[in-house]
Amino acid sequence: MKNDIILQLSIRSIRLNFLRSLLAAIGIVIGVVAISSMGMMGANMTLSVTEELSAMANVLVVKPGSGSSGGGGMMGGGGAPGMGGSSDEDDYISKSQFEDIERTAGKYGLVYPVYQESETIEVSDREGHATIYGMRDEDMASVLTVEEGALPKTSSSVVIGPTLAENYGLTIGSRITLGDEDKNETVQKVRVVGILEEKGMSMDLNSDSAIIMPEKAYVGRFGGEDEYTQVNVILSDIDDADAATEAIEDQLNRKEEEVAVQDSSRMMDSITSTVSTLTTFVMAIAGISLLVAATSIFNVMMMSVTERVREIGILRSIGTQKSEVLRMFIYEAVILGLVGAGIGAVMSLILGWLVVLVMVGTTKFFFMAESLIYVPMAMLIGVAICIFSGVYPAWRAANLDPIEALRAD
Amino acid sequence: MKEVPVIELADVSKIYPLPSGDVVALDHLSVRIDRGEFVAIMGPSGSGKSTLLNQIGGLDVPTSGTLKITGRNIRKMSDEELTSLRLNAIGYIFQKFNLIALLSAYENVEYPYILKQRCNDTTGRVSRLLEDVGIDRRMAEHKPAELSGGQQQRVAIARALVNDPAILLCDEPTGNLDTKTGAQIMEMLKDLHRQGRTVIIVTHDPAVGDQAERIIRIRDGRVEEA
Numbered sequence A: 001m002k003n004d005i006i007l008q009l010s011i012r013s014i015r016l017n018f019l020r021s022l023l024a025a026i027g028i029v030i031g032v033v034a035i036s037s038m039g040m041m042g043a044n045m046t047l048s049v050t051e052e053l054s055a056m057a058n059v060l061v062v063k064p065g066s067g068s069s070g071g072g073g074m075m076g077g078g079g080a081p082g083m084g085g086s087s088d089e090d091d092y093i094s095k096s097q098f099e100d101i102e103r104t105a106g107k108y109g110l111v112y113p114v115y116q117e118s119e120t121i122e123v124s125d126r127e128g129h130a131t132i133y134g135m136r137d138e139d140m141a142s143v144l145t146v147e148e149g150a151l152p153k154t155s156s157s158v159v160i161g162p163t164l165a166e167n168y169g170l171t172i173g174s175r176i177t178l179g180d181e182d183k184n185e186t187v188q189k190v191r192v193v194g195i196l197e198e199k200g201m202s203m204d205l206n207s208d209s210a211i212i213m214p215e216k217a218y219v220g221r222f223g224g225e226d227e228y229t230q231v232n233v234i235l236s237d238i239d240d241a242d243a244a245t246e247a248i249e250d251q252l253n254r255k256e257e258e259v260a261v262q263d264s265s266r267m268m269d270s271i272t273s274t275v276s277t278l279t280t281f282v283m284a285i286a287g288i289s290l291l292v293a294a295t296s297i298f299n300v301m302m303m304s305v306t307e308r309v310r311e312i313g314i315l316r317s318i319g320t321q322k323s324e325v326l327r328m329f330i331y332e333a334v335i336l337g338l339v340g341a342g343i344g345a346v347m348s349l350i351l352g353w354l355v356v357l358v359m360v361g362t363t364k365f366f367f368m369a370e371s372l373i374y375v376p377m378a379m380l381i382g383v384a385i386c387i388f389s390g391v392y393p394a395w396r397a398a399n400l401d402p403i404e405a406l407r408a409d
Numbered sequence B: 001m002k003e004v005p006v007i008e009l010a011d012v013s014k015i016y017p018l019p020s021g022d023v024v025a026l027d028h029l030s031v032r033i034d035r036g037e038f039v040a041i042m043g044p045s046g047s048g049k050s051t052l053l054n055q056i057g058g059l060d061v062p063t064s065g066t067l068k069i070t071g072r073n074i075r076k077m078s079d080e081e082l083t084s085l086r087l088n089a090i091g092y093i094f095q096k097f098n099l100i101a102l103l104s105a106y107e108n109v110e111y112p113y114i115l116k117q118r119c120n121d122t123t124g125r126v127s128r129l130l131e132d133v134g135i136d137r138r139m140a141e142h143k144p145a146e147l148s149g150g151q152q153q154r155v156a157i158a159r160a161l162v163n164d165p166a167i168l169l170c171d172e173p174t175g176n177l178d179t180k181t182g183a184q185i186m187e188m189l190k191d192l193h194r195q196g197r198t199v200i201i202v203t204h205d206p207a208v209g210d211q212a213e214r215i216i217r218i219r220d221g222r223v224e225e226a
């Protein structure tokens, strides 16, 4: 390669017009940096959202069907018993419905019912609201992970989520007052016996800022025994989501819309695809900068050809083939592209890292293949654009009439 | 059997179509040059001397008529073949030197060698040629812009010779030089002729023309009968 005189000529021409070539290469640098850092940002965003969502992706949530239910707001403190025998008119999932779900979806994973209410709470004179869950003892043991302390055994003990614990400065042994005296609600004091591990966003159970008490204690306070707010299915295999959903719907919704099954994997798909659409859009905008770069490379190459018409004439007249002249100018474009893309790649890593840190908030996915792939990809696009915009000038140079070219001054 | 002429033009015309009307640079011209001849082409300015030389050198294609170089009809040759012909069989020395500005004197001479051999010169041929034309080692490192006109023309001669061409075409090789340097260049060309090359030289200087074996005079694109 060292004695490729054609390559030597390209390199010398670039060196001779160093500033001009540098400016053209900078266009490519900017384009490559823009595309790859936007791409990396998108990839990192997708990866981090996916990670957050995948914790809840294996969950099906079965809620009372919207079908014929008559509005039915939150149940009061007393809790109205079911109207008559038919439960499908009510805003809860009945025991028999739960058993149907367990029977049909049990083979796909763990099926458990929860009660849920929102309640005023007070901790040493600080008032607020919290979600209260009621769960069966055996479900608590298999679904909840205790970070500190233990699961509640008595009706006056609860476990709480870590966010709630932090917000109210609660520790093991702290007391929480449930209910608001001013609103004539039954006031009840409970004791924190355990604090849960952080769980993150979730569809089945937002335990991080909730209070969870045993079923008996919950029913004792809010009533509505065997009238579950929702039934969750934790799938053993996420691929079963559709099969399980179908099984439940076939069983319960045969006559009318008794229950609604929410498949969180579908939701995750739509969120991921939204993020990637966004990324593509942002990258397309970044791509415009490469278009600008292409124009500048084209311009530089045209100038190079115009300035070197006489030289091209000489080269041709002493026996340089058209294809060799073509190659000379393509080399020039490729060198500009490679230099630009190389510098661009290094800068993408630095700038991309910063962008990801600022926009996504974490760089823990930065060095994963899905993210770094955008650097070589953007480099490739950059070099390709250089070659593309160098082709016409090179073709023109190669096809100059040697006599005409020699006459130029 | 008679030997095939190196150059044979039969009824060759070259017309440049211009908006202001066609310019007939060569007008039904027939010329024959044999191997080993030393020919001078003379004529007033604009008579078509350079145009003729460009046809002979395979740089241009006649509008009509037949042109054969070493027996081959150039009309039947592709651009690639014509380019190879220029590289291998023809040494062209231009009035304006036409060296490559990006390359040093040495590299200018080496350039056609590399094009042909596909490798750098390790035989010392380039250095020897430069020495022969009076360019020393130090000067050979200079770019054309740093050389005098006479030095540039010497480099151009060395370049024309590097691939050992059978035909040497010179368009006013002494036109831009002083009398003394011009005379030295002429001595070199005569030397090359003595070595057996066909030398064709365009000039309007009678002193130069007289040194040739034969003079072809042209006027208005036609050969003037002597």
Ligand SMILES: Nc1ncnc2c1ncn2[C@@H]1O[C@H](COP(=O)(O)OP(=O)(O)OP(=O)(O)O)[C@@H](O)[C@H]1O
Binding pocket: A403, A404, B016, B018, B023, B024, B025, B043, B044, B045, B046, B047, B048, B049, B050, B051, B052, B204
């Ligand atoms: N590329 C061209 N386009 C148009 N006309 C041309 C071209 N080349 C040459 N001519 C015309 O052809 C004629 C012959 O030109 P040519 O250069 O061959 O003359 P010449 O004998 O070499 O003159 P000089 O002694 O001045 O170099 C001139 O009238 C010139 O104007």
Ligand SMILES: [Mg+2]
Binding pocket: B049, B050, B051
């Ligand atoms: Mg001329």
